[in-house]
Amino acid sequence: MASNNEIQKVVVVCDNCGTGLTAHFDPDGEIRLIWTRRGPACSCRNDELRIMSNDRTVLEDVDM
Secondary structure (H helix, E strand, O other), X not given: OOOOOOOEEEEEEEOOOOOEEEEEEXXXXXXXXXXXXXXXXXXXXXXXXXXXXXXXXXXXXXXX
């Protein structure tokens, strides 16, 4: 399990098109898609992504 100051690998789902993507969840709460490393944006250009995880340490600081 990653500590609170480490980047965590998560799965996110685009709220617009439903695409599942892998991402890094930074300690500052930012989601960065792994294949772009430029920030949260699906190929449909939507930036509303939901983290799909049961890990409470990931979900604590995320608005759902």
